[in-house]
Amino acid sequence: MNRVYNFNAGPSAMPLEVLREVQEEFLDFNHTGMSVVEISHRSAAYQAMQDETETLLKELLHIPDGYHVIFMQGGGSMQFILHAQNFLRHKGAYVKTGSWSSKAQEAAKFYGATYELASGEAQNYKAIPLLTKDTVDLQPDTDYVYITSNETIHGLEWKTFPKLGVPLICDMSSDFLSRPVDVSQFDFIYAGIQKNVGPAGCVIAIVKDEFLEKARTDIPPYLQYATFVKKDSTYNTPPVFCIYFVNKVLHWLKNLGGLDVMEARNKKKAKLIYDVIDNSQGFYIGHAEKNSRSLMNVTFNLQTPELEKRFAEEATKADLIGLKGHRSVGGCRASLYNAVTPEGCEALVDFMQRFQTLHS
Amino acid sequence: MNRVYNFNAGPSAMPLEVLREVQEEFLDFNHTGMSVVEISHRSAAYQAMQDETETLLKELLHIPDGYHVIFMQGGGSMQFILHAQNFLRHKGAYVKTGSWSSKAQEAAKFYGATYELASGEAQNYKAIPLLTKDTVDLQPDTDYVYITSNETIHGLEWKTFPKLGVPLICDMSSDFLSRPVDVSQFDFIYAGIQKNVGPAGCVIAIVKDEFLEKARTDIPPYLQYATFVKKDSTYNTPPVFCIYFVNKVLHWLKNLGGLDVMEARNKKKAKLIYDVIDNSQGFYIGHAEKNSRSLMNVTFNLQTPELEKRFAEEATKADLIGLKGHRSVGGCRASLYNAVTPEGCEALVDFMQRFQTLHS
Numbered sequence: 001m002n003r004v005y006n007f008n009a010g011p012s013a014m015p016l017e018v019l020r021e022v023q024e025e026f027l028d029f030n031h032t033g034m035s036v037v038e039i040s041h042r043s044a045a046y047q048a049m050q051d052e053t054e055t056l057l058k059e060l061l062h063i064p065d066g067y068h069v070i071f072m073q074g075g076g077s078m079q080f081i082l083h084a085q086n087f088l089r090h091k092g093a094y095v096k097t098g099s100w101s102s103k104a105q106e107a108a109k110f111y112g113a114t115y116e117l118a119s120g121e122a123q124n125y126k127a128i129p130l131l132t133k134d135t136v137d138l139q140p141d142t143d144y145v146y147i148t149s150n151e152t153i154h155g156l157e158w159k160t161f162p163k164l165g166v167p168l169i170c171d172m173s174s175d176f177l178s179r180p181v182d183v184s185q186f187d188f189i190y191a192g193i194q195k196n197v198g199p200a201g202c203v204i205a206i207v208k209d210e211f212l213e214k215a216r217t218d219i220p221p222y223l224q225y226a227t228f229v230k231k232d233s234t235y236n237t238p239p240v241f242c243i244y245f246v247n248k249v250l251h252w253l254k255n256l257g258g259l260d261v262m263e264a265r266n267k268k269k270a271k272l273i274y275d276v277i278d279n280s281q282g283f284y285i286g287h288a289e290k291n292s293r294s295l296m297n298v299t300f301n302l303q304t305p306e307l308e309k310r311f312a313e314e315a316t317k318a319d320l321i322g323l324k325g326h327r328s329v330g331g332c333r334a335s336l337y338n339a340v341t342p343e344g345c346e347a348l349v350d351f352m353q354r355f356q357t358l359h360s
Numbered sequence: 361m362n363r364v365y366n367f368n369a370g371p372s373a374m375p376l377e378v379l380r381e382v383q384e385e386f387l388d389f390n391h392t393g394m395s396v397v398e399i400s401h402r403s404a405a406y407q408a409m410q411d412e413t414e415t416l417l418k419e420l421l422h423i424p425d426g427y428h429v430i431f432m433q434g435g436g437s438m439q440f441i442l443h444a445q446n447f448l449r450h451k452g453a454y455v456k457t458g459s460w461s462s463k464a465q466e467a468a469k470f471y472g473a474t475y476e477l478a479s480g481e482a483q484n485y486k487a488i489p490l491l492t493k494d495t496v497d498l499q500p501d502t503d504y505v506y507i508t509s510n511e512t513i514h515g516l517e518w519k520t521f522p523k524l525g526v527p528l529i530c531d532m533s534s535d536f537l538s539r540p541v542d543v544s545q546f547d548f549i550y551a552g553i554q555k556n557v558g559p560a561g562c563v564i565a566i567v568k569d570e571f572l573e574k575a576r577t578d579i580p581p582y583l584q585y586a587t588f589v590k591k592d593s594t595y596n597t598p599p600v601f602c603i604y605f606v607n608k609v610l611h612w613l614k615n616l617g618g619l620d621v622m623e624a625r626n627k628k629k630a631k632l633i634y635d636v637i638d639n640s641q642g643f644y645i646g647h648a649e650k651n652s653r654s655l656m657n658v659t660f661n662l663q664t665p666e667l668e669k670r671f672a673e674e675a676t677k678a679d680l681i682g683l684k685g686h687r688s689v690g691g692c693r694a695s696l697y698n699a700v701t702p703e704g705c706e707a708l709v710d711f712m713q714r715f716q717t718l719h720s
Contacts (some may be wrong), residue, residue: 004393008400011600016387019395023386027379033364033679035379037559037605040368040682073433073561077582077596107580194597199397201433201561201599220467222437236437237554239561240371241601245397319393322400 005344008322009152009297010174010195013339018248029244036244041237049247050233056250060259063183063206070228071238072203076100076173076192077107079203083146083169083188084108086215086225090141093117093166097158098125098151099328100171105146117145125154127289131162142166143214144187150175152195153326155299155333156292161185167211175296176204177253178338179263187211188225193242195296196338197249202242253338262338263295269336269345270295276352283356287331301331308332311355318351365704368682369512369657370534370555373699378608389604396604401597409607410593416610420619423543423566430588431598432563436460436533436552437467439563443506443529443548444468446575446585450501453477453526457518458485458511459688460531465506477505485514487649491522502526503574504547510535512555513686515659515693516652521545527571535656536564537613538698539623547571548585553602555656556698557609562602613698622698623655629696629705630655636712643716647691661691668692671715678711 006013029036032045039046054069063069072078080103084092092112094105096119108114117136118129138145144167150157152174161168167187176191183189187208194200207225221227227235253262274293277284277300287299302308311332312324325331334348366373389396392405399406414429423429432438440463444452452472454465456479468474477496478489498505504527510517512534521528527547536551543549547568554560567585581587587595613622634653637644637660647659662668671692672684685691694708 002388002391002393006394006398008398011398011400011597014395014398019387019397023383026383026386027376028362031362032681033362034366034681035374037379038366038368038371038374040371041560042687073435073599074438075433075596078434081580081582107582110580192597199599199601200401200597201602220441220470222441222467236435237371237552237560239433239559239599241559242561321392321394327402 004319004321005340005347006321007334007336007340007344007348009326009333009335010192010337011200012195012322012335012337013344014198015249015252015339018245018252021248022245037241039240041234041240046240050238050243053243053247053250056247056254057204060177060250060253061181061183061206066209067183068207068209068212068229070205070207070225071233071243072205072228073201073239075194075200075203076171076190077103079171079190079192079205080104080107081110082223082225083190084111085219085223087144087167087169087188087211088112088114089143089214089216091115091139091143093138093142093145095119095129095131095145095147096121097128097148097156098154099326100151100153100173101146101148104148104171108146115139120156125151125156126287126292128156128158128292131164133164136162136164138164138166144169147171150294150296152294152297152335153299153329155288155294155297157294157296159291175294177259177262178266178296180259193246195335198242198245202239202246204246265342266295266336266338269340269342270298272342272345272349273298273334273336273352276349280352280356283360284352296335296337298334298336299325299331300333305330307359310359314355315351320348320351364679364681365700365707366681367694367696367700367704367708369686369693369695370552370697371560372555372682372695372697373704374558375609375612375699378605378612381608382605397601399600401594401600406600410598410603413603413607413610416607416614417564420537420610420613421541421543421566426569427543428567428569428572428589430565430567430585431593431603432565432588433561433599435554435560435563436531436550437463439531439550439552439565440464440467441470442583442585443550444471445579445583447503447527447529447548447571448472448474449503449574449576451475451499451503453498453502453505455479455489455491455505455507456481457488457508457516458514459686460511460513460533461506461508464508464531468506475499480516485511485516486647486652488516488518488652491524493524496522496524498524498526504529507531510654510656512654512657512695513659513689515648515654515657517654517656519651535654537619537622538626538656540619553606555695558602558605562599562606564606625702626655626696626698629700629702630658632702632705632709633658633694633696633712636709640712640716643720644712656695656697658694658696659685659691660693665690667719670719674715675711680708680711
């Protein structure tokens with residue numbers, strides 16, 4: 001089997017063990033005599049699998065009582081709309097750390113008043129702002145503060161989360177399950193699964209019951225998070241294959257030792273690449289400030305766009321895939337999600353050093 | 361391999377040949393060295409696959425110029441909302457033939473004025489109404505007429521489609537690609553793929569450009585069909601695995617001879633079951649009137665709910681799965697989507713006859 005090193009920003013690398021398991025049982029899900037893509041979402045076999053998925057997630061993230069886990073479709077783009085439709089009554093405060101938080105605010109504007117609580121735009125998104133109760137200017141009647149835990153395009157990641165005394169909504173799409181988080185700090189968390197957790201086509205959300213009680217009920221039931229909680233994510237047909245795949249990934253995470261172990265592994269992996277950048281004497285130029293560096297998406301530039309293009313092309317020839325930066329900003333980017341192996345990172349280190357030797 | 365006969369109403373049986381192919385290449389999509397769930401939706405390999413999927417669909421359905429094919433998430437429930445958000449300006453007319461058309465109208469009411477053009481509710485949804493320009497009472501300023509080509513719960517299916525001189529919107533979720541249709545009669549067609557075409561998690565829509573020009577543009581871009589047309593369904597990450605699976609199913613359909621062949625096969629399959637009902641001397645009681653009978657969902661009752669329960673249970677023991685009617689109406693139902701084989705139908709015939717002999 002010719003397996004490449006996959007540094008795509010999402011959809012992205014998945015654990016080989018999981019892929020093999022999915023493949024092996026693809027024609028017969030749990031002795032039902034049907035493929036997982038053929039089973040009814042109203043069957044006991046499906047329900048048991050979904051229940052287990054929720055339980056595993058609660059275990060791995062230590063989700064406290066008073067929260068519900070739901071599965072939805074539509075990706076992050078749909079959540080940019082839904083969080084506002086559900087929770088925006090007076091004012092929504094947004095922390096603009098890059099493209100994704102920015103898009104969320106743009107969509108929210110269709111449903112009510114929003115404002116920027118902080119923005120890194122003027123500095124071209126090089127750092128996550130430090131927000132404390134004393135330093136931020138929270139307006140009265142703020143329903144929530146919205147943040148993006150990891151910005152894939154600029155390569156920034158929140159290291160600690162702000163405690164501002166108002167409900168906190170967080171888009172964790174690109175670093176979900178890459179490290180432990182204290183769920184009790186948040187009122188609403190959501191994550192498109194297509195980075196760390198599974199195939200594109202599903203969002204996992206974690207809703208605080210108390211916050212949900214304040215949500216709007218004058219929108220169609222299908223757009224209400226409360227419907228998904230009440231109907232246990234099967235108000236309509238859920239994306240069965242995605243949830244099944246998530247189940248496998250959660251087992252894999254648990255077997256590896258959980259999120260502490262995963263975080264340590266991810267730190268080690270990211271350090272390998274950042275060290276090459278820091279030791280390159282300016283050949284590789286890291287984009288993010290050190291204390292805001294993402295463990296998931298390492299973004300950097302070379303001296304010229306031509307050299308960056310060459311870097312990505314030669315990497316591809318060496319079976320290192322997906323190193324081109326996002327088309328909106330250019331540059332280079334290595335995405336190091338959970339399933340990217342330490343060996344993959346070492347191969348990238350090796351390539352980066354060879355490339356530097358050849359081109360400096 | 362112990363493969364059961366799967367009569368589920370959706371998600372439902374998929375072609376065994378397709379399942380095998382997906383399984384075989386699950387670790388390496390098209391020699392990329394990545395699983396299909398790992399490839400980037402911005403890669404050439406993905407784009408080529410999506411393009412081919414669109415081309416195959418255009419071929420199979422003879423989609424004329426002036427239409428676009430798009431892929432979305434959210435299932436039929438999301439379309440109940442989106443068709444109205446996009447196309448409802450003055451009044452939407454709904455033909456109520458069962459639960460699904462009814463739900464579409466309920467959701468549309470959030471976005472504007474709607475009215476029932478016809479309803480089979482008083483007769484407990486036993487027949488599709490005959491609608492002609494002369495007999496229907498179309499109100500002025502009707503933006504569109506909305507129909508559901510096949511109602512899975514009551515087992516009704518439109519045989520010919522109405523020509524009323526206003527745009528026609530059709531939910532084809534449950535009989536999409538089961539027979540040829542004249543796309544030019546419609547202005548907007550959509551279908552959740554989880555019956556005839558693939559795993560739950562994707563909707564295929566066919567939009568007439570001329571109709572789309574009249575759509576609202578004052579809603580968030582992600583909710584506009586125009587965005588999906590303009591961005592070729594990759595405004596955000598599409599449900600890659602679903603679209604890939606659809607691609608395989610379309611190849612399978614083409615190799616079998618296309619939609620004429622599929623329709624003939626489906627007619628033969630359905631006739632097998634309806635014949636048992638009609639020849640059972642009242643042991644099996646068909647729900648739908650003969651000229652409205654669905655080729656996809658054969659709905660019937662037995663003398664008592666107890667006997668119906670026993671029927672489904674004994675069928676399950678004989679590896680005939682999914683014969684219980686929808687929980688909202690009870691009774692029995694055999695769903696005979698494209699991938700249900702003639703052999704499966706013969707096994708069901710055999711079982712029904714044996715069950716009748718034992719219990720009459």
